[in-house]
Amino acid sequence: MIEMAANCTSCGECVRPCSFLQQQGTPLALAQRGTTDSNLLAAYGCSLCGLCDAVCPEQLSPSGMFHSMRQEAVLRGLVDLKAYAPWLSYEKLGTSLFFQRDLIPAGCSTVFFPGCSLPGTRPDAVQELFKRxxxxxxxTGLVLDCCGKISHDLGLTERFTALFERFSTRLKNKGITRILTACPGCSKVLRKYGEQFEVVSVYEVLVSSAPLPDDQNQNRLVTIHDPCPARFDVAQQTAVRQLVQSCGYRIEELSSHGQTTRCCGQGGMVEGCVPGTIRQESRIVATEAAGRPVISSCAACTDTLRAATPSGHVVDLLTNNTDFSFKPLSSARRWFNRLKLKFTRLT
Ligand code: SF4
Ligand code: SF4
Known part of the structure; x- marks a missing residue:
């Protein structure tokens, strides 16, 4: 806040594309309101998408300030966690022994970590990626678990630290030094807090390690939604595009892509305090897509966008599942899929 108050020029670059700042004013205005209870709680209206960081000419990080404000709000006991119960229950169950799996063969130092949403929605694709x-x-081993991003983003620092410490110590003790991620949210968390690990997206590994088919029939048109946690991850963005093209698709970019990609609406669990956010934000992406199928490397983005426009995950293309309009799975079905994956024989 101090840095923002000293350096934000209120130029408005970050306000233009952001519904939250359009309502709240510039980051300078928010910083000047200080650490009053109501101002700290206002930070729960920010999706932590980082678009403001990407466009700020002063290289400031408003998203970092809003995350710190959330942490302070939690420390003061201001946050009614009941509003976030669905997300917290999801994380609690996902990190429980019931759904965890460590498949660590002899000599393993690299594991595939598919995260939560992909195993829940595409267990067969997880198996196929693991096979490849x-x-x-x-x-290569496989670890099924949750990185704790929900607690992290809600500002529940103590809870996140405990979850992440348990996760990283377990992997370290098993000799793991390299983690291959499928979820851009996991990649971001693991890179920031798991400095003892080399973290690489599975898409980069697939692109660099296997010759891609030279598909001449690139007539099927799609567009790409870069997930906001990957907005600065050029290697991952490039690999996803190469995989999509290798499956025979022609790409037309959204006007908001790469560093200036938009949040699908799920970010920061804003929906918990501002109902309607998911619908509003996903429609903005859908409008940009203008009917072109939207491909993403985030299973949560894909499911969210699918309610607004035909969408698919890049692994859907890799596994020839190209029905971009199928209905999102029920919560029960996702948990069943995760459980099934836990007990499936994979080697
Ligand atoms: S992180 Fe995203 S939602 Fe939050 S202020 Fe920045 S642009 Fe707006
Ligand atoms: S873009 Fe940077 S300098 Fe401009 S209003 Fe936003 S935070 Fe302030």
Missing amino acids: LRKIEPT
Whole structure:
């Protein structure tokens, strides 16, 4: 807040594309309101998408300020966590022994970590990716767990630290030094807090380690939604595009892509305090897509966008599942899929 109050020029670059700042004013205005209870709680209206960081000519990080404000609000006991119960229950169950799995073969130092949403929505694709990764490196392992991003983003620092510490210590003790991620949210968390690990997106590994088919028939048109946690991850963005093209698709970019991509509406669990956010934000992306199928590397984005426009995950293309309009799965079905994956024989 001090840095923002000293350096934000109120130029408005970050306000233009952001519904939250359009309502609240510039980051300078928010910083000048100080640490009153109501101002701290206002930060729960920010999706932490980082678009403001990407466009700020002063290289400031308004999203970082809003995350710190959330942490302070939690410390003061201001946050009614009942509003976020669905997300917290999801994380609690996802990090429980019931759904965790460590498949660590002898000699393994690299694991595939598909996150939560992909195993819930696409267990067969997770198996297929794992199979391909083991062809590239036969000692690759698999870890099913949750990175704790929900607690992190809600500002529940103590809870997140405990979850992440348990997760990272477990992997370290098993000799894991490299983690292949499928979820851009996991990648961001693991890179920030798991400095002992090399974190690489599975898409980069698939692109760099296997010759891609030279598909001449690139007539099927799609567009790409870069997930906001990957907005600065150029290597991952490039790999996803190469995979999409290798499956025979022609890409037309959204006007908001790469560093200036928009949040799908799920970010920061804003929906918990501002109902209607998911609908509003996903419609903005859908409008930009203008009917072109939207491909993303985030399973949560894909499901969210699918309610507004035909959408698919890049692994859907890799596994020839190209029905971009199928209905999102029920919550029960997702948990069943995760459980099934836990007990499926994979090696
Ligand atoms: S992180 Fe996203 S939602 Fe939050 S202020 Fe920045 S642009 Fe707006
Ligand atoms: S873009 Fe940067 S300088 Fe401009 S209003 Fe936003 S935070 Fe302030």
